[in-house]
Amino acid sequence: MTHILAAVAWPYANGPRHIGHVSGFGVPSDVFSRYQRMMGHDVLMVSGTDEHGTPILVQAEREGVSPRELADRYNRVIVEDLQGLGLSYDLFTRTTTRNHYAVAQELFRTVHRNGYLVPRTAMGAISPTTGRALPDRYIEGTCPICGYDAARGDQCDNCGNQLDPVDLRNPRSRINGETPKFVETEHFFLDLPALADALGSWLQTRAEWRPNVLKFATNLLDDVRPRAMTRDIDWGIPVPLPGWEDNPAKRLYVWFDAVIGYLSASVEWARRSGDDDAWRAWWCDPDARSYYFMGKDNITFHAQIWPAELLAYNGRGARGGSPGRYGVLNLPTEVVSSEFLTMEGRKFSSSRSVVIYVRDVLERYGADALRYFIAAAGPEAHDTDFTWAEFVRRNNDELVGTWGNLVNRTASMIAKNFGAIPEAGELTTADHDLLARSRAAYGVVGEHLEHQRLRQGIGAAMRLATDANQYLSQQAPWKESDLERKGTILHVAAQVVTDTNRLLAPFLPHAAQQVHETLGGTGAITDRPEIREVADLDGGPGYPVITGDYGRAASWAPQAVVPGTVVAAPRPVFAKLAPSVVDEELARLE
Numbered sequence: 199m200t201h202i203l204a205a206v207a208w209p210y211a212n213g214p215r216h217i218g219h220v221s222g223f224g225v226p227s228d229v230f231s232r233y234q235r236m237m238g239h240d241v242l243m244v245s246g247t248d249e250h251g252t253p254i255l256v257q258a259e260r261e262g263v264s265p266r267e268l269a270d271r272y273n274r275v276i277v278e279d280l281q282g283l284g285l286s287y288d289l290f291t292r293t294t295t296r297n298h299y300a301v302a303q304e305l306f307r308t309v310h311r312n313g314y315l316v317p318r319t320a321m322g323a324i325s326p327t328t329g330r331a332l333p334d335r336y337i338e339g340t341c342p343i344c345g346y347d348a349a350r351g352d353q354c355d356n357c358g359n360q361l362d363p364v365d366l367r368n369p370r371s372r373i374n375g376e377t378p379k380f381v382e383t384e385h386f387f388l389d390l391p392a393l394a395d396a397l398g399s400w401l402q403t404r405a406e407w408r409p410n411v412l413k414f415a416t417n418l419l420d421d422v423r424p425r426a427m428t429r430d431i432d433w434g435i436p437v438p439l440p441g442w443e444d445n446p447a448k449r450l451y452v453w454f455d456a457v458i459g460y461l462s463a464s465v466e467w468a469r470r471s472g473d474d475d476a477w478r479a480w481w482c483d484p485d486a487r488s489y490y491f492m493g494k495d496n497i498t499f500h501a502q503i504w505p506a507e508l509l510a511y512n513g514r515g516a517r518g519g520s521p522g523r524y525g526v527l528n529l530p531t532e533v534v535s536s537e538f539l540t541m542e543g544r545k546f547s548s549s550r551s552v553v554i555y556v557r558d559v560l561e562r563y564g565a566d567a568l569r570y571f572i573a574a575a576g577p578e579a580h581d582t583d584f585t586w587a588e589f590v591r592r593n594n595d596e597l598v599g600t601w602g603n604l605v606n607r608t609a610s611m612i613a614k615n616f617g618a619i620p621e622a623g624e625l626t627t628a629d630h631d632l633l634a635r636s637r638a639a640y641g642v643v644g645e646h647l648e649h650q651r652l653r654q655g656i657g658a659a660m661r662l663a664t665d666a667n668q669y670l671s672q673q674a675p676w677k678e679s680d681l682e683r684k685g686t687i688l689h690v691a692a693q694v695v696t697d698t699n700r701l702l703a704p705f706l707p708h709a710a711q712q713v714h715e716t717l718g719g720t721g722a723i724t725d726r727p728e729i730r731e732v733a734d735l736d737g738g739p740g741y742p743v744i745t746g747d748y749g750r751a752a753s754w755a756p757q758a759v760v761p762g763t764v765v766a767a768p769r770p771v772f773a774k775l776a777p778s779v780v781d782e783e784l785a786r787l788e
Contacts, residue, residue, distance in 0.1 A: 199238055199239055199240055200239045200240070200485065200486070200487060201239070201240045201242070201479045201480045201483060201485075201486040201487070202231075202234050202239050202240065202241045202242070202480075202486070202487050202488070202489070203241075203242050203243075203244070203460075203464070203480040203481070203486065203487070203488035203489065204227050204230060204231045204234075204241060204242070204243035204244070204489055204491065205244060205245070205460040205488060205489065205490045205491070205530075206223050206224070206227040206243065206244065206245035206285075206287070206490075206491050206492075207222070207223035207245065207490075207491060207492035207493070207496060208245055208246055208247060208248035208293070208456055208459050209223070209245075209247055209248065209276050209280075210247070210248045210249075210251075210253065210254075211247040211248060211249045211254065211268070211269045211272040211273050211276065211292070212253050212254055212257050212268065212272060213257075213272055214272065214275050214276065214279060214555050214556065214557060215276055215279055215280070215555070215556050216546055216553045216554055216555050216556065217539065217541075217554045217555075217556060217559060217568065217572075217584065218538070218539040218540075218541070218546040218584075219493075219556075220280070220283060220285075220556055220568075220572070221536065221539045221572045221576045221577055221582075222491075222492060222493035222494075222535075222536040222538075222539070222577065223245075223491045223492050223493065223536075224280060224283060224285050225283070225285075225568075225569050225572040225573060225576070225652075226491055226534065226536060226572075226573075226576075226578070226650060226652055227243065227285070227489075227491035227534075228243075228283075228284065228285045228286055228704075229569075229573060229647065229652055229655075229704045229705055230489065230491075230534075230647060230650055230704075231243045231286060232286060232703065232704035232707065232724070232725075232751065233644070233647040233648075233704045233754065235725075235748055235751050236700075236703070236704065236751050236752060236753055236754040237644070237753075237754045238753065238754075240479070241288070241748070242288050242464060242467065242477075242480045243286060243287050243288050244287065244288060244289050244290070244291075244460060244463035244464055244467060245287060245290050245291075245459070245460075245463065246289075246290050246291035246292045246293060246459055246463055247269070247272070247273045247276055247277075247291075247292045247293065248293055248452070248456045248459070249265075249269040249273065249292055249293045249294045250293060250294075250433060250434040250435065250449070250450075250452045250455060250456070251333065251431070251433070251434065251452035252330075252331075252332070252333045252336055252429075252431060252433075253336075254268055254269060254433060255330075255431070255433050256373055265433045266294070269292070269294060270739075270741070273292050273741060273742070274742055275557075277290060277729055277742045277743070277744055278557075278729065279555075279556040279557050279560070280556075280744060281727050281728070281729050281744050282556075282557070282560045282565060283556060283560065283565050283568070283569065284565050284566075284569070284707050284708060284726070284727065285727060285744070286707075286725055286726075286727045286746060286748055287727060287744040287745065287746075288467055288745060288746070288748070289463050289464075289466060289467040289470070289743060289744070289745055290463075290743055290744035290745070291459075291462075291463050291466055291741075291743050292741060293455060293456060293459055293462075294738075295462075295466065295734055295735070295736075295738060295741075296734055296735070296736035296737065296738045297462055297465060297466045297469070297734075297735050297736055298435075298455070298458070298459060298462040298463075298466075299435050299436075300462075300736070301458060301461055301462035301465055302435050302450060302454070302455040302458045302462065303435065303436075303438035304522055304523065304524065305458055305461075305507060305511055305522070306427075306437070306438055306439075306450060306454070307438050307439070307522070308511050308519075308521070308522030309388070309507060309510040309511050310386070310439065311519070311522075312510055312511070312513050312515075312517060312518070312519025312520070313389070313392075313517040313518075313519060314388060314389045314392060314393065314506075314510035314515055314517060314519070315386045315387070315388060315389070315427060315510075316386065316387055316389050316424065317384055317385070317386055317387075318384070318385060318386075318387045318424065318426075319382050319383070319384050320362070320382070320383060320384075320385055320387075320426060321362075321363075321364040321380040321381065321382060321383075322380065322381055322382070322383035322385075322430055323337055323351070323363045323364075323369070323371075323378035323379070323380055324378060324379045324380070324381055325371060325373070325374075325376065325378065325379075326376060326377075326378070326379050327374070327376060331383075331429065331430035331431055332351075332363075332371055332373070332378050333351075333429060333431070333452075334350065334351035334352035334361075334362075334363050335350050335351060335352055335372075336351070336371060336372045336373055337350065337351035337363040337366065337369050337370070337371060337372065337378055338350060338351070338366070338369070338370055338372050339351075339363075339366030339367055339368050339369035339370060340366060340367040340368050341354040341356060341357060341359070341361065341366070341367075342361075342365050342366065342367055343357055343359050343361075344356055344357040344359075349361060349366060351363030351366060351369070353498060355495065358414060358417055358418070359421055360418070360421060360422075360423060360425070360498070363378070363380075364380050383430055385426040385427070385428040385429070385430075385448075386426070386427050386428045386437070387424035387425060387426050387427065388424060388425050388426075388427045388454075388503070388506060388507070388510070389424050389510075389515075389517070390422045390423060390424055390425055390502070390506055391422050391423070391424065392515045392516040392517050393506045393509050393510060393515040393516070394419055394422045395515075395516060396509045396514050396515050396516075397419060397422075397502065397505060397506060397509065398416075398419050400505060400509070400529060401415055401416055401419070401501075404532070406532065406649070407532055407533065408534070408535065408579070410494070410535070410537075410579075411494075411497055411501065411533050411534075411535045414494075414497050414501070415497060415501035415502060415533070418498065418501070418502045425503070426451060427450065427451045427454040428442075428448055428449065428450060428451055428454075429448070429449055429450070429451050429452070430447055430448065431447070431448075431449050432446050432447055432449065433449065434449030434450055434452060434455070435449055435450040435455050436448075436449060436450075437449065437450060453499050453503060454503075454507070456499075457499055457500065457503065457504040457507065458507070460490070461477075461481065461524075461527070464477040464480060464481060465477050466735065467745075469735055470732070470735070470745075478525070480528075481524070481527050481528055482524075482525050482526060482527065482528065483528075484528070486528060487531040488528055488529075488530050488531045488532075489530070489531060489532050489534055489650070490504075490530050490532070490533045490534060491534045491536075492533070492534075492535055492536070493535065493536055493537075493538065494535045494536065494537055494538065495538075496535070497533065497535050500530065500533045500535075501530075501533045504530070505529050505530065508527050508528075508529050509529070511524075511527060512526050512527060532650075534650050536576065536577050536578055537577040537578070537579065537580050537581045537582065538577055538581045538582075539576065539577045539581070539582055539583075539584055540581065540582070540583045540584065541553070541554060541583070541584045541585075542583070542584070542585055542586070542784070542787070543583055552787065554584070554783075556568075563593070563773075563775070564708070564773070565708055566597075566705075566706040566707075566708050566709045566772070567589075567593050567597065567772070569705060569706060570592065570593070570596070570597055570656070570705065570706060571584070571588075571589050571592055571593075572652075573652045573653065573655075573656045573705045574592060574596070574652075574653060574656050574657070574660075575588065575592065575653075576652070576653070578650075578651070578652055578653050579653075586779065586780045586783040586784060587780050590775045590777065590779050590780055593772065593774075593775050594774050594775055596660060597772045598770075598772045598773070598774045600660060600663050600664055600667065601660065601663045601698070601702070601771075601772070602770060602771045602772040603667065604663050604666050604667050604670075604691075604695060604698070605695055605699075605713050605716060605768065605771055606768050606770060606771070607667075607670060608666075608670070608688065608691045608692060608695050608717075609695075609716050609717060609765055609767075609768040610767060610768060611675060611676065611688055611691075612688050612692060612717075612765045613765045613766055613767045613768070614767075615675075615684060615685075615688070616685060616688070616765075617764065617765065618718070618761070618762050618763055618764045618765055619688075619689060619692050619717070619718065619759050619760065619761050619762065619763045619765060620684075620685030620686070620688055620689050620761060621685060621689065621761045622685070622686045622689040622690065622761075623682040623683065623685065623686040624686070625686065625690070628669065628672070628673065629686065629687075629690045632665060632666065632669050632690060632694060633690060633693060633694070635662060635665060636662060636666075636693065636694045636697040636698070636756070637697070637756055639658060639659065639662045639697065639698075639701055640697075640700075640701065640754060640755060640756065642658045643655045643656075643658045643659050643701045644754060646658065647704065652705070655705075656702070656705050658701075659698060659701040659702050659705075660702075662694065662697070662698050662701065663698050665694075666691060666694040666695065666698065669690070669691070669694075670687070670691055673687045675687040675688055675691075689759065689761070692717055692759045692765075693756075693758070693759050695713070695717060696717060696756075696757065696759055697756055699713045699714060699723075700723070700752055700754070700756075700757075703723065703724050703751070703752060707724035707725070707726070708724075709771050709772065710723060710724045711723060711724050712771050713771060716765070716768045716769075716771070717759070717763070717765055718763035718764050718765045718766075719763075721750070722750045722751075723750075723751065723752040724751055724752070725746055725747070725748040725749075725750055725751050726746065727744050727745065727746040728744070728745065728746050729742050729743070729744060730742065730743055730745055
């Protein structure tokens with residue numbers, strides 16, 4: 199058994215999540231975690247809502263509420279959406295807990311003590327009309343390196359280079375379009391040059407990463423500069439140093455504290471479990487593995503900034519140092535980055551109503567239809583376009599026409615002819631061949647999921663379903679007059695349905711339970727996350743979390759069907775969608 203940390207990107211709590219968000223961080227991390235649990239590993243899947251930074255302030259002011267009220271509202275919306283999608287977090291929490299403040303401040307103090315946070319005077323951007331500091335990501339302009347005209351103040355998405363807002367040509371505020379004013383301000387900078395050699399040596403050991411992620415991360419080392427880890431803002435975590443902690447206008451950079459959430463959520467989970475040190479098995483054991491799931495726009499923070507913070511905390515940069523009270527912390531085993539999902543050829547944009555919210559898809563089509571599309575056609579290795587026509591086609595042809603059809607025809611024939619799973623008589627070559635392919639599929643699909651290749655994994659599982667449908671068509675049990683042979687065919691079909699269902703369980707957990715029960719199974723073979731209302735461990739306001747008991751899932755191995763298990767007439771597992779759905783959904787976007 200291996201301890202595996204699934205560290206899932208923290209959705210920002212300024213609005214409901216759309217399907218582009220969950221295609222990058224949500225479904226891939228859950229499929230991976232469910233598979234690893236079925237393999238018998240000890241998985242800790244953690245995340246939460248990211249609730250600090252200027253965007254929260256700006257939106258709260260626009261809506262006439264406090265930042266905390268806005269964060270509370272969208273924290274609950276996001277919790278409900280992700281639980282409805284079936285994402286099996288051991289803990290989905292938030293960054294406004296007192297536990298998170300304490301963990302983030304511990305890392306800041308230790309990194310500072312080790313000499314990797316240095317004070318520097320820099321030019322900060324100010325809004326001329328409000329006097330409020332503008333964060334790097336709220337400034338756009340022309341990249342001074344490649345000439346891209348929509349570069350952000352922290353990096354250029356076109357060439358990947360790190361930037362400072364003052365370097366941009368023709369800078370403008372993304373809030374109101376005005377030209378920012380630049381003034382001198384003092385901040386603490388993470389000394390990335392002092393950590394560059396250690397970062398580079400670590401990256402050289404990451405040979406199994408997706409090539410695009412490793413190349414991007416390695417290229418970041420070509421232009422390493424100190425990076426500000428504090429901000430001129432009053433909404434965030436206080437800077438835990440004398441002379442700074444009582445300054446109401448200085449806070450930790452939201453991206454400094456957000457990535458620490460993976461650790462603080464693990465600590466909070468341990469504290470809630472009754473063993474305050476339980477988190478150490480995932481963070482301090484060198485044999486533990488950790489996988490970070492996100493979209494490609496967050497590679498910089500997970501392949502450079504977060505590893506640099508960890509190296510600095512561990513005292514492993516050029517300045518030396520010693521770990522803080524948490525001890526030596528593990529660096530990521532892998533940064534699993536997905537590409538972007540567009541919609542009907544356009545980039546997702548909530549402000550322009552080019553958006554499909556998770557909640558709407560769940561209400562109209564169910565969780566597994568969306569999970570299937572993301573796994574089978576999501577932006578795993580390259581940008582992918584979501585179209586309603588393709589969503590309907592895959593639902594009807596693949597979920598309903600292939601997998602649902604196999605389940606229903608098998609269960610219907612068993613219920614009608616035998617009322618229970620029949621005994622198998624002498625097996626033919628065709629029977630042996632299909633059963634062999636069914637057993638072998640565990641290794642094939644498992645190998646893909648071990649390396650986060652969801653498309654290939656679900657494709658292999660669905661090919662087994664196609665093979666089983668062809669087997670039934672060729673063997674034609676409805677024409678078979680020999681009752682023993684008829685029973686053997688349906689016994690083989692029931693076994694392959696059972697195997698295929700286990701292979702698909704990480705992808706389609708809701709349907710997997712129904713299929714299990716359709717063939718007379720009892721108990722749970724997939725685990726369901728739940729929402730619990732909890733009190734802040736250190737006296738702050740209460741909040742909802744996603745959590746669950748995930749020890750009941752089926753194992754990743756064949757289990758023989760039991761002759762005599764009663765099978766009743768089935769009900770459809772998936773709903774076929776009318777062609778009119780395409781026009782109806784496109785009309786909602788107009």
